[in-house]
Structure formats: structure tokens, C-alpha cells
Amino acid sequence: MGTDLLERRAVISGVGQSAIGRRVERSGLQLTLDAVLAAVEDAGLTLDDIDGLAMFPGGGAANLPGYANGNLYEVQDALRITTTWRQGIIEGMALPFYGPAMAVATGQARHVVVWRTVKEGSAARAAGGRPAYGAGKPVAEGPLAWLLPIGMLSPVCQVAPYAARYMHEYGVTREQLAWIPVTQRAHAALNPDAVYRSALTVDDYLAARMISTPMCLYDCDVPADGATAIVVSAAGTAPALRAPVRIEAMAGVVEGRPSWEQWEDMGRVGHGAARAMWARTGLRPGDVDVAQLYDGFTIEAVWWLEAMGFCGTGEAGAFVEGGERIALDGELPLNTWGGQLSGGRLHAAFGHTAEAVRQLRGEAGARQVRGAEVAAVTNVGGLEAGAALLTRWN
Amino acid sequence: MDATPGIPPAVTEETGPFWAAAREGRLVVEQCASCGAESFPPRGICRSCRGRTMVHAEITGRGTVYSLTVNHQRWLPGLQVPYAIVLVEFPGHPGVRVAGRLRGCPPEEAAIGMTVDIGFEPGPGGFAIPSFVAAP
Structure with missing residues (x-):
């Protein structure tokens, strides 16, 4: 352990976002350019400094309407960037900054900008509110061929049996889990960029329509339009950066089965990535001041709370019940931007990473967690899984 | 029975035997010729001993619902909702868990631990899809 870890040779130097909403009337390319330009400026850099580009996903991953947008080469051309490193991937993604950190740590680039652009809000509207996996494909391939x-x-149908089995095994109730979307909505109310900001109560949650049992409307994140860009820089460039944030530890682990319904034990998703991450740092779960845990669905935040060791396996229901522990002034403020459940599905932990950076800089406005020095960021789990700790520069 | 709307599967070297057997109302999984372990979905290799010679074994008899969901959202035009999807395991067949529709009882009566019979129903693209039947 120590400074020989490759992630210690990288910093997150900038974050930027386009307009975010249920429907933003700009092309994916324009949203991307807005976010990239904002992130580079936020880093204290200029486009001439950028020599690496990455996006998620790469080409050929358009399995959901509005899911994949644009092309890395179009962005390279539009901005006239000469790049010595590129990446457009799903496999090996782990975290937005995972590949870029390796690139700058190994000298393949000095400043990499990585982005994720979604137009799923518009696509949902165009599809009558019901975009389905495979809608753009005549046949279902890979793990989806069975589903x-x-x-x-x-995805909600695919993760729902995991949630049902988890709740059955551990006696976790919907009344308990309601506190995750309810508390995150309270956080979103303080985030002017969140998609949904009006108050949500446990009663609202329990009265909401079912999508795929036991998952109701508020257990599902919100399809949105928007782009998030993150600049990852070589640590040696820190003196030239406006407000860098350290990557204390990061890990990406794919284990178990490639689809949720095949997991042998429906309470262990994410544990491998979290264990690998904790092995790279002397910090412990109790040191974390703010947690940005992936929440495509409520159950994903549940498995990350447990995988990261913030509570024991099967204990997340009791941990979140009442909402005090996960509130802004609680022991583990959770998804302080509203998460994807209220802030919008910016996807792949891009929104989570942007928020972690803002919290560690003290730039989170009305939702700032006082004295935030250590932030946890996690991504998905069950297929790609990533876990990291980011820490304040000083 | 009208075909269930959905997206048909791509058929590959590994998955072809499953879908062919499904058309005959039979549930087949891969079994390792070396160690006898069964696995699903088929990968053309044993997930236990990594043996490359796989044969196809038919599973007969009743299964048990490991987990489930009842879908209420009309994801595609013509999709009748609600419907129950069950994940089924089979006594004596570790390593095999198959997802399918559930019929023979109202969706809201689907429960973890319930016993089901193996079955299939007409699915998208002319394929027969797993459709378990609630045991009386």
C-alpha cells in the first residue's frame, strides 16, 4: 500500500455537465460538447492540454433507445484534439475514471476527458414512456437471450427477482427500503440540476404503482437527457490544476454470473469489488464522510451499502430505516445530489463521481456535507462492478 | 395459445440444442461428460472442471421457485400484463436455474418456494419459451 498504487499517480481534476432534464432539446453531440468544455474549464485547463479521450459506452452498444450517443471520433474532430490514448468501452469500465487513471498513471496521456451522454428521457417519451431492452435489435444476444x-x-424486470429473494432471505421490507428514494429526494430538493425535486414521502412510495414486483416506480431511476464529463490528470500536473481531488483507492471486479437472475447468492453482488478496493487503502468504512453509491434501482444502493461494509449483509433495511443515518447530517450521507433515483440516470456512476468531486472541494452548495474529506463512489455490480474512495486534496 | 410478445433469442452453437428441445417441450441443459456437473446457460465448457466435452441432459420432474417478479409494465405493444416470471431450480440439479413465465395460477399467487412443473409456451419469433406451470 502507498504511493506506488497507480491510482495515486492520477487525480480527478475537472467535472462538468450539460443541462440535465427529462427532455433537453439538443443533440447528444451538443450535450457532450457542453459537458466536456465545462469539465476542462473546471479543471483549470484548456483543450490544448487534453491528450486523451474516453466515452461510455463505445460504439455498437445501442441496446436501449437513447442509451448510446455519438461517436468518440466525432468529438475528437469537433474539438480538434490530438489524442495519444482513447477508450470507448463497456467491458472493463468499472468506474468512469478507472481506465483514464491507468492511462495517465502510465504516461499514455496527461489529461484525459471521459464522458457519458444520455438521451434516454427523450427516447422514453418517443417510445410512449416504455422503452424496452432490445427494441432496436431484432434478436436478443448474450445473457439477454434468456431474458x-x-x-x-x-433491467427492472431483470433485477427484481434479486430484490425479491434478498428481501425474502433477510426479512427486509419495502417500508424500510422506501427511505432510500425518500431521503435522496430530500437531497435532490437542494440540487438545482436534479430532475425531480418535489417532496416524496414513504406513503407516496407505498402508494406508487408497481413496475415489476417488488420494485415500484420510485425504486427505478429516472430516464434523463444530459452529459457528464470528467477530467483525469496525471498527479504530477497538480500545481497547474484548479482543484484536484485524490483517488485514494479504486478497484473493478467482475465475478459470479453475468446476469442478476443467475447469482447463486442474492446478497453478495459488489462484495468482490469492495473487498479489492479496501485492500488498497488504510482507510476504513467509518472514515467515509459521504457516499455516492450506484442507484439505478433502490436495490443497487442496498447491495453497495452492504458490500462496502457500511452495514452487514442483510442489514441495509434497518440501516436506512427512518432516513437519519443517510441524511446530509447523518453518519453516511447517501447520494447527496439525489442519486439517479431523483437526479436522473446520468449512468455508470458519472453523476456520482461528479458529486463526490464537488463535495470534496466544498462546492456542493446547499447540499454540502460539512467537512467532507473522504467520499465513496461505486458503480453497478452484478456485471461490471467498481468501487473507489476519493479524498480531498489538502 | 397466442404467441407471447417479446424479443426472440439469437441462436448460437451453444444455445441451439436448448431451443430445439424447447420446441419439443423438453428442458435440456449441458452436462459435463467428465465430471457430470450440469450448468446453465450453456457455454460449451464445464463451469465446474472446465472439461470441453458437454452432452445434453434433460431435466424432468418438478422444480422449486427460487425467486420471482410480477411485471406490471407494458414494455411492448400487445404485451398482456401483469404476468409472473419465475426463477426455477431443480432438486438434484445444482448449477441450474432457469427463468420462465408462470401459468396455472394468478400472477399474485406466485411465491418463493412454490412447486412448478416444466412447460413451454409459444414465444416471439416462433420459439417455444420456458413457461412453468403451478403444481396443484
Whole structure:
């Protein structure tokens, strides 16, 4: 352990976002350019400093309407960037800054900008509010070949049996889990860029329509339009950067089965990535001041709370019940921007990473967690899984 | 029975035997010729001993619902909702868990631990899809 870890040779230097909303009337390319330009300026850099580009996902991953947008080469051309390193991937993604950190740590680039642009809000509207996996493909391939033909047509249907089994095994209730979306909505109310900001109560949650049991409307994140860009820089460039943030530790682990319904034990997703991450740092779960845990669905925040060791396996329901522990002034403020459940599905932990950086800089405005020095960021789990700790520069 | 709307599967070297057997109303999984372990979905290699010679074994008899969901959202035009999807395991067949529709009882009566019979129903693209039947 120590400064020989490659992630210690990288910093996150900038974050930027386009307009975010249920519907933003700009092309994916324009949203991307807005976010990239904002992130580079936020880093205290200029486009001439950028020599690496990465995006998620790369080409050929358009399996959901509005999911994949644009092309790395179009952005390279539009901005006239000469790049010595590029990446457009799903496999090996782990975290937004995972590949870029390796690139700058190994000298392949000095400043990499990585972005994720979604137009799923517009796509949902165009599809009558019901975009389905595979809608753009005539056949279902890979793990989806076992799911789309039988009617597991959306990620929510695919993760729902995991949630049902988890709740059955550990006696966790919807009344307990409601506190995750309810508390995150309270955080979103303090975030002017969040998609949904009006108050949400436990009663609202319990009265909401079911999508795929036990998951109701408020257990699902919000399809949105928007772009997030993150600049990752070589640590040696820190003196030239406006407000860098350290990467204390990061890990990406794919283990188990490639789809949620095949997991042998429906309480262990994310544990491998979290264990690998904690092995790279002397910090412990109790040192974390603010947690940005992936929440494509409520159950994903649940498994990350447990995988990261913030509570024991099967204990997340009791941990979040009442909302005090995960509130802004609680022991573990959770998804302080509203998360994807209220802030919008900016996806792949790009929104989570941007918020962690802002919290560690003290730039989170009305939702600032006082004295935030250590932030946890996690991504997905069950397929790609990533876990990291970011820390304040000084 | 009208075909269930959905997205048909891509058929590969590994998955072809499953879908062919499904058309005959039979549930087949891969079994390792070396160690006898069964695995699903088929990968053309044993997930236990990594043996490359796989044969196809038919699973007969009843299964148990490991988990489930009842989908209420009309994801595609013509999709009848609600419907139950069950994940089914089979006594004596570790390593095998198959997802399918559930029929034979109202969706809201689907429960973890319930017993089901193996079955299939007409699915998208002319494929027969797993459709378990609640045991009386």
C-alpha cells in the first residue's frame, strides 16, 4: 500500500455537465460538447492540454433507445484534439475514471476527458414512456437471450427477482427500503440540476404503482437527457490544476454470473469489488464522510451499502430505516445530489463521481456535507462492478 | 395459445440444442461428460472442471421457485400484463436455474418456494419459451 498504487499517480481534476432534464432539446453531440468544455474549464485547463479521450459506452452498444450517443471520433474532430490514448468501452469500465487513471498513471496521456451522454428521457417519451431492452435489435444476444424472449424486457424486470429473494432471505421490507428514494429526494430538493425535486414521502412510495414486483416506480431511476464529463490528470500536473481531488483507492471486479437472475447468492453482488478496493487503502468504512453509491434501482444502493461494509449483509433495511443515518447530517450521507433515483440516470456512476468531486472541494452548495474529506463512489455490480474512495486534496 | 410478445433469442452453437428441445417441450441443459456437473446457460465448457466435452441432459420432474417478479409494465405493444416470471431450480440439479413465465395460477399467487412443473409456451419469433406451470 502507498504511493506506488497507480491510482495515486492520477487525480480527478475537472467535472462538468450539460443541462440535465427529462427532455433537453439538443443533440447528444451538443450535450457532450457542453459537458466536456465545462469539465476542462473546471479543471483549470484548456483543450490544448487534453491528450486523451474516453466515452461510455463505445460504439455498437445501442441496446436501449437513447442509451448510446455519438461517436468518440466525432468529438475528437469537433474539438480538434490530438489524442495519444482513447477508450470507448463497456467491458472493463468499472468506474468512469478507472481506465483514464491507468492511462495517465502510465504516461499514455496527461489529461484525459471521459464522458457519458444520455438521451434516454427523450427516447422514453418517443417510445410512449416504455422503452424496452432490445427494441432496436431484432434478436436478443448474450445473457439477454434468456431474458427478453420470456418478458424480462427491462433491467427492472431483470433485477427484481434479486430484490425479491434478498428481501425474502433477510426479512427486509419495502417500508424500510422506501427511505432510500425518500431521503435522496430530500437531497435532490437542494440540487438545482436534479430532475425531480418535489417532496416524496414513504406513503407516496407505498402508494406508487408497481413496475415489476417488488420494485415500484420510485425504486427505478429516472430516464434523463444530459452529459457528464470528467477530467483525469496525471498527479504530477497538480500545481497547474484548479482543484484536484485524490483517488485514494479504486478497484473493478467482475465475478459470479453475468446476469442478476443467475447469482447463486442474492446478497453478495459488489462484495468482490469492495473487498479489492479496501485492500488498497488504510482507510476504513467509518472514515467515509459521504457516499455516492450506484442507484439505478433502490436495490443497487442496498447491495453497495452492504458490500462496502457500511452495514452487514442483510442489514441495509434497518440501516436506512427512518432516513437519519443517510441524511446530509447523518453518519453516511447517501447520494447527496439525489442519486439517479431523483437526479436522473446520468449512468455508470458519472453523476456520482461528479458529486463526490464537488463535495470534496466544498462546492456542493446547499447540499454540502460539512467537512467532507473522504467520499465513496461505486458503480453497478452484478456485471461490471467498481468501487473507489476519493479524498480531498489538502 | 397466442404467441407471447417479446424479443426472440439469437441462436448460437451453444444455445441451439436448448431451443430445439424447447420446441419439443423438453428442458435440456449441458452436462459435463467428465465430471457430470450440469450448468446453465450453456457455454460449451464445464463451469465446474472446465472439461470441453458437454452432452445434453434433460431435466424432468418438478422444480422449486427460487425467486420471482410480477411485471406490471407494458414494455411492448400487445404485451398482456401483469404476468409472473419465475426463477426455477431443480432438486438434484445444482448449477441450474432457469427463468420462465408462470401459468396455472394468478400472477399474485406466485411465491418463493412454490412447486412448478416444466412447460413451454409459444414465444416471439416462433420459439417455444420456458413457461412453468403451478403444481396443484
